Amino acid sequence: MSEKSRYDILKTLETDPTISQRQLAENLQISLGKVNYCVSALLGKGLIKASNFKNSNNKIAYVYLLTPKGIKQKAILAQQFLERKVLEYEELEREIQDLRVELKQQFSPKSTSHHAKPDEDSAVL
Numbered sequence: 001m002s003e004k005s006r007y008d009i010l011k012t013l014e015t016d017p018t019i020s021q022r023q024l025a026e027n028l029q030i031s032l033g034k035v036n037y038c039v040s041a042l043l044g045k046g047l048i049k050a051s052n053f054k055n056s057n058n059k060i061a062y063v064y065l066l067t068p069k070g071i072k073q074k075a076i077l078a079q080q081f082l083e084r085k086v087l088e089y090e091e092l093e094r095e096i097q098d099l100r101v102e103l104k105q106q107f108s109p110k111s112t113s114h115h116a117k118p119d120e121d122s123a124v125l
Contacts, residue, residue, distance in 0.1 A: 014074065
């Protein structure tokens with residue numbers, strides 16, 4: 001199971017512990033089979049526990065509760081996700097700055113005498 005799937009499921013179960021696996025699959029836009037596999041894995045690792053209850057339709061349903069271990073794991077996954085996204089953001093900022101410098105150099109008055117001017121069909125970002 002991917003870290004993203006694990007985090008998304010833990011986060012959703014924390015906010016809506018009575019959600020069905022079918023609804024969880026729809027909300028996360030993943031297959032019901034993957035949700036079932038992930039929930040089973042989370043149960044097996046002791047990150048969540050499940051209890052039966054009768055819902056408003058008088059059907060047996062489950063309530064999924066994060067264990068202390070699950071709460072800790074969710075926090076660790078959130079921190080790792082944030083660190084990855086910050087690195088991606090910083091890399092994008094560097095690329096954007098490099099492109100700005102490159103474009104400024106290409107189209108500055110000094111350099112246009114050495115380079116052909118862009119034609120009307122050229123797109124400049």
